Amino acid sequence: MKCTEFLKELTDYLDGTLSESTRAELDDHLHWCHECHVVMNTTKKTIEIYRDNQIYELPEPLRIRLHQAILSKCRGGKPGKEKA
Amino acid sequence: MQTIQKRAGEDFDELALVQSAKKGDLEAFSELVNRYDRNIFRIAQHITHNEEDAQDVVQDAFLKAYQNLAQFQGNSKFYTWLVRIAVNEALMKLRKRRNEKTVSLDEDVETEEGSIPREVADWAPNPEQNFGQAELSDILKKTIQGLPPGFRTVFVLRDVEGLSTEETAEMLDLSVPAVKSRLLRARLQLRERLAKYFRSKKNGGGQREVH
Numbered sequence: 001m002k003c004t005e006f007l008k009e010l011t012d013y014l015d016g017t018l019s020e021s022t023r024a025e026l027d028d029h030l031h032w033c034h035e036c037h038v039v040m041n042t043t044k045k046t047i048e049i050y051r052d053n054q055i056y057e058l059p060e061p062l063r064i065r066l067h068q069a070i071l072s073k074c075r076g077g078k079p080g081k082e083k084a
Numbered sequence: 085m086q087t088i089q090k091r092a093g094e095d096f097d098e099l100a101l102v103q104s105a106k107k108g109d110l111e112a113f114s115e116l117v118n119r120y121d122r123n124i125f126r127i128a129q130h131i132t133h134n135e136e137d138a139q140d141v142v143q144d145a146f147l148k149a150y151q152n153l154a155q156f157q158g159n160s161k162f163y164t165w166l167v168r169i170a171v172n173e174a175l176m177k178l179r180k181r182r183n184e185k186t187v188s189l190d191e192d193v194e195t196e197e198g199s200i201p202r203e204v205a206d207w208a209p210n211p212e213q214n215f216g217q218a219e220l221s222d223i224l225k226k227t228i229q230g231l232p233p234g235f236r237t238v239f240v241l242r243d244v245e246g247l248s249t250e251e252t253a254e255m256l257d258l259s260v261p262a263v264k265s266r267l268l269r270a271r272l273q274l275r276e277r278l279a280k281y282f283r284s285k286k287n288g289g290g291q292r293e294v295h
Contacts, residue, residue, distance in 0.1 A: 004200075007200070007201070007268075007272075008268075010268060010271075010272075011264055011267050011268040011271065012264070014271075015249075035201075035204045038204050038205070038206050039201045039204060039272075039275070041206070041207075042206070042207050042275050042278075042279065042282075043271050043272065043275045045207060045211070045282075046271060046274050046275040046278055047243045047271060049212050049224065049278070050224060050228070050239075050243060050244055050274070051243060051244060051246070053212065053217075053220060053221065053224060054126065054244075055221050055224050055225050055228075056125065056126045056129035056130065056138070057122070057126075058121065058122045058125040058126070058142075062139070063121060063122070063125075066121065066125075066139060066142050066143060067114070067117055067118070067121065069143055070117055070142075070143055070146045070147060070150075071110060071113075071114055071117070073143070073147050074110060074113060074146075074147060074150045075110060
């Protein structure tokens, strides 16, 4: 297997959605190709860092304000679609 | 790696809430807002890069959903339907902000940038721990903002929100192979850009030749 072929399968490899035989081929490639091993590991880390550090949380006071605004617009029946 | 499912809802009673809201039960709709407002805000922020726009998207998306509930047939999940509305609203905001006629999910997806890894130096162990929370947050924001909208939207739905490839495809009106290809390139581009912060200092940098 070449590195480019490995890369094509990287997303499915990381998501655990490959067939056993393809996975074994990729594991074999990782065994001897240090560069692909680094790419695989650091890509996995990239996903984990974004997943574990939510960068855009909705602050609670703002959340309450938005919620009230949504409901009061809904309460107005079927207003025009443009914001007031 | 197993995708961690973090999404809210999917409960058996969700359909009942939607049915009640359709009849004008605002309390039921309020519960739906509670379930998904954080997710919609995050998705909107990632697409628009602008907090004010993201707040508008949250309001407009829920209002539009409420106004159009009669058209929701229940063929997909309510959340899937809601995200479709929110993504469209967010793209409209982005378009307005850029004063451009078209900002679409197809923008810049033909770029080859980042599809072949060049940076192959290993990272420090737990590199994120070398930064304070605020600094790390800045790095992550700056890095993901550099991706074309079509890439970062796919990445956010799949890897940040933990949705499946099929759900993401349905939300964005893309085919499953298109989602997979964008996700791969988004992941590789982010990795490449993060490397300059997270690279292990002792090994130095590394460029590679692809076999």
